[in-house]
Amino acid sequence: xxxxxxxxxxxxxxxxxxxxxxxxxxxxxxxxxxxxxxxxxxxxxxxxxxxxxxxxxxxxxxxxxxxxxxxxxxxxxxxxxxxxxxxxxxxxxxxxxxxxxxxxxxxxxxxxxxxxxxxxxxxxxxxxxxxxxxxxxxxxxxxxxxxxxxxxxxxxxxxxxxxxxxxxxxxxxxxxxxxxxxxxxxxxxxxxxxx
Numbered sequence: 001x002x003x004x005x006x007x008x009x010x011x012x013x014x015x016x017x018x019x020x021x022x023x024x025x026x027x028x029x030x031x032x033x034x035x036x037x038x039x040x041x042x043x044x045x046x047x048x049x050x051x052x053x054x055x056x057x058x059x060x061x062x063x064x065x066x067x068x069x070x071x072x073x074x075x076x077x078x079x080x081x082x083x084x085x086x087x088x089x090x091x092x093x094x095x096x097x098x099x100x101x102x103x104x105x106x107x108x109x110x111x112x113x114x115x116x117x118x119x120x121x122x123x124x125x126x127x128x129x130x131x132x133x134x135x136x137x138x139x140x141x142x143x144x145x146x147x148x149x150x151x152x153x154x155x156x157x158x159x160x161x162x163x164x165x166x167x168x169x170x171x172x173x174x175x176x177x178x179x180x181x182x183x184x185x186x187x188x189x190x191x192x193x194x195x
Contacts, residue, residue: 046105050076
């Protein structure tokens with residue numbers, strides 16, 4: 001579940017988000033795309049304005065993109081991306097993916113639901129599919145000063161959750177950066193293979 005106020009924030013400020021963060025220099029975007037052959041299928045799970053999905057499509061991949069924000073989906077569609085409004089719970093697809101890009105999207109899902117969402121992503125992943133997961137580092141969960149819900153994790157906590165869900169982590173990288181909140185916050189990216 002994504003909190004209504006979080007979706008409302010992204011609906012109201014989609015254009016601003018695209019200007020500030022919707023660029024092709026997203027960390028690990030090019031490296032992730034290079035893991036696949038043209039024609040392989042990738043899901044951008046929480047695609048925002050669609051800049052990552054557009055990059056994948058430009059690399060010859062078949063891309064499906066989803067986001068809970070209707071305004072973000074409008075921007076993604078304008079970028080030429082096949083995108084639809086969908087919450088984290090709307091994963092009834094029969095499509096099986098070679099890769100899933102969940103770049104700082106699942107941090108808006110209730111912490112209690114994280115394992116269930118990861119299990120669903122495993123269900124729609126081929127054996128050896130690669131999952132990119134970007135999350136913020138911290139403890140617990142809270143509403144930020146912009147009204148968005150955030151769940152925070154430690155790297156080993158995410159590694160354990162991924163393992164339990166049927167993924168094997170083979171790469172982690174920690175960094176920090178400024179988002180819409182204007183704060184320099186720590187984050188972690190994990191790559192995991194479906195086992």
